[in-house]
Amino acid sequence: MLPIRRALTRAGFAALLSVATSLGSASAHSYPQIMDPAPNARLDTAPAHVGITYDSNIVQSGTSMALLDSTGGPVPTRSDSTSGRQSSVQPTSDLAPGPYTIAWTSVSGDDGHTAKGFYTFVLNGGPAGIIDGQAQSQAAAADLMATLTIAAAPDGSSLLRADLNNTTGVERVRIRLSRPDLGDDLLDTKPSSDGGWVLNGNEVAVPGAWHAEVIVRRTNIFDDAKSEFDFSVDGITGAPAFASASASTSE
Numbered sequence: 001m002l003p004i005r006r007a008l009t010r011a012g013f014a015a016l017l018s019v020a021t022s023l024g025s026a027s028a029h030s031y032p033q034i035m036d037p038a039p040n041a042r043l044d045t046a047p048a049h050v051g052i053t054y055d056s057n058i059v060q061s062g063t064s065m066a067l068l069d070s071t072g073g074p075v076p077t078r079s080d081s082t083s084g085r086q087s088s089v090q091p092t093s094d095l096a097p098g099p100y101t102i103a104w105t106s107v108s109g110d111d112g113h114t115a116k117g118f119y120t121f122v123l124n125g126g127p128a129g130i131i132d133g134q135a136q137s138q139a140a141a142a143d144l145m146a147t148l149t150i151a152a153a154p155d156g157s158s159l160l161r162a163d164l165n166n167t168t169g170v171e172r173v174r175i176r177l178s179r180p181d182l183g184d185d186l187l188d189t190k191p192s193s194d195g196g197w198v199l200n201g202n203e204v205a206v207p208g209a210w211h212a213e214v215i216v217r218r219t220n221i222f223d224d225a226k227s228e229f230d231f232s233v234d235g236i237t238g239a240p241a242f243a244s245a246s247a248s249t250s251e
Contacts, residue, residue: 029115030054030063030085030106039119040201046095046123049080050102051088057109063087068101070130071235072206075100097126099157099205103182116183120205122157129157129202132238135231139214142225146214148175150204150231150240157202162189162214169219173197176213177204186215207235209243 034053037043050067065087067075075095080088087106103118122128134151145165153159162173178184189197204210209232216225230243 028056028108028110029113030056030058030108030110031115032104032106032117032119033085035102035119037121039121041121042128043121043123044125046091047121049088049090050077051080051082051086052102052104054085054087054106057085058087059107059109059112060087062105062107062112062114064105065089066103067091068103068206069096070098070100070127070205072101072208095123097123099123099127099129099202101182101205105183117185118182118203119185120202122202128155129153130205130207130238131156131158131233131240133240135240135242137229137231137242139227139229141214141216141227142223144216144225144227146216146225146227148212148214148227148229148231148242150233150242152238153200153202157200158204160189160199160204160212161192162197162199163195164216167195169221171217171219173217174215175199176215178211178213179209182206204233207233207238 031054032052033055036051037047050065060083067077069075076092077089078092080090082088099120099122101118101120106115129152131152134149136147136149138145138147147163149161151159160175162175164170173189174186175189176184176186185203187199189199192198212229214227231240232243233240
C-alpha cells in the first residue's frame with residue numbers, strides 16, 4: 001500500500017501545482033520594468049525615443065504608447081520596430097519645454113490580458129506642471145477621516161498631500177490615481193515633517209477629471225482604510241477643484 005499512497009500523493013501534488021500555475025497565469029499582466037525617460041525625469045534635451053521594457057513578453061499589435069503634452073493633447077509619434085518585452089516610439093515633431101505624460105497600454109504575451117497606466121517627465125526650460133492654486137476635500141476612510149490636498153509644489157509640479165485625523169499605527173499611505181484614458185497608478189507617499197503624507201512626483205500633468213484613492217495600511221488591522229475623491233484641473237487656469245468624495249473600508 002505504501003507505493004500506492006506515494007503515487008496518490010504525487011498525483012495530488014501535481015494536480016495542486018497545475019491549479020496553482022493556472023491561477024497564476026490567469027492573472028498575468030505585463031507592467032513597465034524600465035522606462036526611458038524615467039518617471040519624474042527632468043531633461044535638458046528632448047528625448048529622441050520614448051521606450052518601455054516590460055516585465056514579461058508583450059503582444060506588439062495590442063501594446064501602445066501615447067505621448068501627451070501639458071494640454072492633454074497627443075504629440076505626433078512614430079512606432080519603432082521593437083519585439084519581446086520592449087515597446088518604443090519616437091516623437092516626429094519638436095517637443096516644447098514643459099511636462100509630458102506617457103500613457104501606456106500593454107497586452108501580455110502569456111495570456112493576452114491588458115494593463116494600462118501612465119507616468120510623466122519634464123523637459124526643462126518651461127513650466128514644470130499645470131496646477132495653479134490649491135483645493136482640499138475630506139472623506140471618511142473606515143473609522144478615520146482623510147483630507148486630500150491638491151496643490152502646486154514649489155517648482156510648479158503637482159503635489160498631493162494626505163492627512164489623517166488619527167495617525168496611530170499607520171504603516172503606510174498610498175494614493176491611487178486614475179482616469180479612463182490613462183489607466184491607473186498606485187503610488188507610495190512619503191511622510192512629511194509635519195505629520196502628513198506627500199506625493200510630489202508631478203503625476204497630475206494633464207488637465208481634466210481625475211479620480212484619487214487614499215489607501216491607509218495600519219498595524220494589526222486586516223482591511224486597509226480607503227477614501228475616494230474626484231477632482232479636476234482646469235485646462236485654462238490650472239485651478240484644481242473637488243467634485244465629490246466617498247468612503248470605502250477595504251482594499
